[in-house]
Amino acid sequence: MHNRATTAQLGSRRLALGAAATIVALVLAACSGSSSSGGGGAAPTGSSSGGSDVVLTTPKASGPIDTLDWDLPYGEPTTVDYVKAADYGPDMVVSNLCDSLIRLEPDYSMSPNLATSWKTSSDHLTTTFTLRTDVKFWDGKPLTPEDVAYSLLRNLDPKNEPVNGAFFDHVKSITPKGNNQVVVRFTKPDELFLKEMATVAGQVSEKAYTESKGEKYGSAEGGVMCSGPFELKSGDWKPGQSITLTANQDYWNPDLRPLAGKVVLHFISDTSTLAQAIKSGEIQGAYELPPAILPAVSQSGMGTVYQGKSLQVFELGPTPGPMADQKLRQALGMVIDRKALAEVVFHGAADPNYTLIPPPAWDPSGLDIYQQAYDAIPHPDGKDIEAAKQLIAGDPNASKTIVLAIGAGNQTDVDSATLIQQEAAQIGLKIQIKQMQPLQFSTAFFDENARKGIDLMLTQGWVDVPDPLDYLGLIVLPDSYFNWLGLKNQTVARLVDKARSNYDDQQRARQITQAQSSYEPTQPVIPMLALHELMYMSKDITGAPASFAYIFEPSLATVGSAS
Amino acid sequence: MVRLLLRPVLGGAFTIVVASMVIFVALSFAPGDPAVTLAGPHATHDQLEALREQLGENKPLPERYLSWLGGVLHGDFGQSTQFRQGVSSLLTPRLGVTAELVVLAFLLILVFGIGLGMLPSVHRYLTWPVVLVTSLGVAVPTFVAALILIEIFALKLGWFPVLGSSSGGPLDRLRHLTLPAIALALSWAAFVAQISRASIRDEEGREHVETALSRGLGRGQVFRKHVLRNAAAPIVTVVGLTLAGLIAGSIVVETAFGIGGIGSLLVVSVSAKDTNVVLAISIIFVVAFVVATTVADIAQILLDPRVRDRVGS
Numbered sequence: 001m002h003n004r005a006t007t008a009q010l011g012s013r014r015l016a017l018g019a020a021a022t023i024v025a026l027v028l029a030a031c032s033g034s035s036s037s038g039g040g041g042a043a044p045t046g047s048s049s050g051g052s053d054v055v056l057t058t059p060k061a062s063g064p065i066d067t068l069d070w071d072l073p074y075g076e077p078t079t080v081d082y083v084k085a086a087d088y089g090p091d092m093v094v095s096n097l098c099d100s101l102i103r104l105e106p107d108y109s110m111s112p113n114l115a116t117s118w119k120t121s122s123d124h125l126t127t128t129f130t131l132r133t134d135v136k137f138w139d140g141k142p143l144t145p146e147d148v149a150y151s152l153l154r155n156l157d158p159k160n161e162p163v164n165g166a167f168f169d170h171v172k173s174i175t176p177k178g179n180n181q182v183v184v185r186f187t188k189p190d191e192l193f194l195k196e197m198a199t200v201a202g203q204v205s206e207k208a209y210t211e212s213k214g215e216k217y218g219s220a221e222g223g224v225m226c227s228g229p230f231e232l233k234s235g236d237w238k239p240g241q242s243i244t245l246t247a248n249q250d251y252w253n254p255d256l257r258p259l260a261g262k263v264v265l266h267f268i269s270d271t272s273t274l275a276q277a278i279k280s281g282e283i284q285g286a287y288e289l290p291p292a293i294l295p296a297v298s299q300s301g302m303g304t305v306y307q308g309k310s311l312q313v314f315e316l317g318p319t320p321g322p323m324a325d326q327k328l329r330q331a332l333g334m335v336i337d338r339k340a341l342a343e344v345v346f347h348g349a350a351d352p353n354y355t356l357i358p359p360p361a362w363d364p365s366g367l368d369i370y371q372q373a374y375d376a377i378p379h380p381d382g383k384d385i386e387a388a389k390q391l392i393a394g395d396p397n398a399s400k401t402i403v404l405a406i407g408a409g410n411q412t413d414v415d416s417a418t419l420i421q422q423e424a425a426q427i428g429l430k431i432q433i434k435q436m437q438p439l440q441f442s443t444a445f446f447d448e449n450a451r452k453g454i455d456l457m458l459t460q461g462w463v464d465v466p467d468p469l470d471y472l473g474l475i476v477l478p479d480s481y482f483n484w485l486g487l488k489n490q491t492v493a494r495l496v497d498k499a500r501s502n503y504d505d506q507q508r509a510r511q512i513t514q515a516q517s518s519y520e521p522t523q524p525v526i527p528m529l530a531l532h533e534l535m536y537m538s539k540d541i542t543g544a545p546a547s548f549a550y551i552f553e554p555s556l557a558t559v560g561s562a563s
Numbered sequence: 564m565v566r567l568l569l570r571p572v573l574g575g576a577f578t579i580v581v582a583s584m585v586i587f588v589a590l591s592f593a594p595g596d597p598a599v600t601l602a603g604p605h606a607t608h609d610q611l612e613a614l615r616e617q618l619g620e621n622k623p624l625p626e627r628y629l630s631w632l633g634g635v636l637h638g639d640f641g642q643s644t645q646f647r648q649g650v651s652s653l654l655t656p657r658l659g660v661t662a663e664l665v666v667l668a669f670l671l672i673l674v675f676g677i678g679l680g681m682l683p684s685v686h687r688y689l690t691w692p693v694v695l696v697t698s699l700g701v702a703v704p705t706f707v708a709a710l711i712l713i714e715i716f717a718l719k720l721g722w723f724p725v726l727g728s729s730s731g732g733p734l735d736r737l738r739h740l741t742l743p744a745i746a747l748a749l750s751w752a753a754f755v756a757q758i759s760r761a762s763i764r765d766e767e768g769r770e771h772v773e774t775a776l777s778r779g780l781g782r783g784q785v786f787r788k789h790v791l792r793n794a795a796a797p798i799v800t801v802v803g804l805t806l807a808g809l810i811a812g813s814i815v816v817e818t819a820f821g822i823g824g825i826g827s828l829l830v831v832s833v834s835a836k837d838t839n840v841v842l843a844i845s846i847i848f849v850v851a852f853v854v855a856t857t858v859a860d861i862a863q864i865l866l867d868p869r870v871r872d873r874v875g876s
Contacts, residue, residue, distance in 0.1 A: 241728045273726075
């Protein structure tokens with residue numbers, strides 16, 4: 001039996017969260033076969049910019065359904081408070097309940113949502129959001145500018161244990177204005193802020209309700225009060241059992257009025273149980289399908305597995321010790337056969353990636369610039385063994401044993417680490433794999449002491465929105481939380497800082513790629529794969545977004561009957 | 564009778580204190596820091612310290628233990644760090660689910676365990692099949708039983724659902740819990756059957772039974788009055804132990820069938836070092852164990868006059 005630890009409540013998504021993902025799937029039935037599987041015949045309605053055969057959406061639903069049984073990624077959420085939501089499950093649930101100021105679409109474009117428009121002053125120090133006036137919370141109270149200002153400011157109060165505080169770093173004040181506006185003032189221009197308003201960081205809850213629940217807001221007891229397409233009724237989060245969402249028939253946006261009357265969200269934490277529940281038809285849909293059960297689920301004939309565009313990455317994070325030696329990082333990066341890793345371990349649900357920022361996370365308005373810079377970076381495919389050998393010839397660090405930490409019992413991690421170990425051995429690097437218990441592993445992402453004796457951390461992370469700055473700030477700045485090596489690249493720090501205050505997309509792309517050409521040769525992380533989103537839907541339903549943007553969207557509102 | 568109950572109560576309390584101490588110390592030495600993961604990557608050193616203070620991580624171990632114990636004596640099991648919720652409100656709904664599962668499995672054990680054990684006495688030709696079936700049953704680990712049952716009865720035949728949890732009415736819950744209960748009961752039922760079979764066979768060979776038979780009393784009457792009554796004592800003891808074992812076994816079954824009971828919560832909580840939840844569940848296990856064995860002891864006394872005399876004197 002594969003026990004599966006649920007996600008430890010990690011402070012931040014992205015890198016950290018990825019850690020949770022890695023940790024979490026303690027399960028993954030060992031499938032070492034190398035068959036790959038695609039989208040199984042359904043006609044995708046979107047095209048991709050991310051990889052070989054990834055899609056953005058699924059065929060539109062033709063009609064309503066009574067009940068939808070969906071499995072939440074990685075078990076029961078520990079909270080559905082948008083301020084604390086830092087993991088797949090919490091983000092997915094809260095994004096179906098609560099509206100954000102701006103909506104993230106399946107193709108990662110952004111459109112008006114609670115805010116009908118927004119205007120930034122010419123000095124970029126003030127942004128004014130104009131709000132819809134026809135939005136009501138589930139309890140019938142109208143949504144006011146006070147609610148919006150209050151909700152955003154909750155991200156700044158440490159008492160709320162906010163996970164997105166960093167996106168409010170440059171915020172000076174947030175104030176309601178008149179009956180339909182909210183004004184955000186900045187100490188310094190911040191181009192990332194607007195984009196993050198399309199994530200959970202820009203979500204709005206009712207002030208009166210939130211204050212009355214205090215610390216219990218977002219727990220099974222306290223619930224939430226939002227304006228989204230689904231409503232969480234009192235007592236419908238049954239701890240350990242399920243969360244039932246009820247369609248909000250009065251939802252202000254007719255295009256996103258739910259097709260399903262009810263959605264039952266299940267917390268299956270065991271991978272083989274999930275595979276069986278899909279085969280029996282009890283589960284109709286799931287995001288983050290574990291790669292290990294991809295072949296079994298695809299062959300069951302019950303439905304379709306979609307490979308969607310995703311901003312998730314799979315990489316190695318070096319820590320002080322022998323891996324502080326830049327040549328060792330470069331040499332290891334050269335011998336990893338990324339194509340083999342994508343095929344064998346991820347069953348084709350990933351693409352090779354050669355930079356810290358994966359191609360799907362590039363800013364769409366600067367694609368050419370990013371592509372050019374990406375092409376200029378070496379794309380080692382694990383074949384040039386001799387060059388890697390020469391690079392570390394005579395290096396005293398090369399004879400030291402390198403400890404690679406992975407989440408215990410996670411088959412994807414184990415298989416990946418074993419592959420990397422074999423490849424490293426070709427150039428004489430000895431890698432020792434260390435399986436760590438979930439909390440121990442996740443703690444190691446945050447706490448230096450917990451990383452003692454570890455040289456590499458196998459990491460799965462994600463980028464919120466297609467903007468490299470979302471991820472760069474966590475890793476390449478001298479004081480970045482995940483800059484474990486303590487690399488002090490002042491050129492990069494200056495460029496990233498400038499870029500964040502730069503509203504000109506092209507110029508910003510140049511600044512970011514310039515920073516990239518400075519940090520990438522030093523390999524702050526060893527990039528390996530850009531992952532695809534794996535989403536399953538049974539034959540009788542359709543309409544869910546296929547891309548990883550689901551995490552910040554009302555993803556289940558459009559799911560309905562397939563026939 | 565008061566004296567009879569006093570011993571298990573005191574023994575149970577003692578066990579709870581010792582067990583909770585051991586768990587407390589063991590968990591505090593386990594690697595990983597919940598505060599670090601709760602605080603997130605953007606927390607300053609001061610925020611992290613504040614959170615540690617809030618979680619009580621900075622206090623010395625004995626002080627933390629005593630404050631926890633004090634809380635428990637007042638009915639306060641503390642907060643879950645993971646779910647940010649009171650432990651009692653977190654456990655109550657899950658406890659009901661586990662109780663339903665365990666009771667159902669227990670009934671299956673009573674009916675099939677004892678029934679199978681009696682079968683060879685009624686139909687001699689069934690001796691070998693019963694021995695074979697029960698030997699197999701004892702040997703099959705619970706998680707293997709779960710996988711096989713799901714494969715056959717849920718996926719191939721479609722009689723029962725894969726998932727054990729249900730929020731429907733009692734009948735729907737029964738349908739969802741049937742396979743998990745069978746998986747949980749299987750090896751215990753086989754064990755009880757073997758004990759029953761052995762116990763009954765011993766009694767059947769006794770002199771007074773043969774005497775009764777030779778005097779021409781009916782087989783059925785002899786079996787009921789002389790064999791079964793005397794054979795019942797060891798069976799009751801084993802059944803009592805079974806109940807305690809079922810609660811522990813629920814950990815595996817709940818995970819395999821996606822049931823949100825206290826067993827699966829224990830797994831999650833140990834991984835997340837959610838000390839208060841782990842302690843509360845452990846106490847439930849200890850209490851259940853003490854109650855089950857005490858009830859078995861009392862049943863023993865009621866059934867067996869010899870034990871009754873010994874206790875009485």
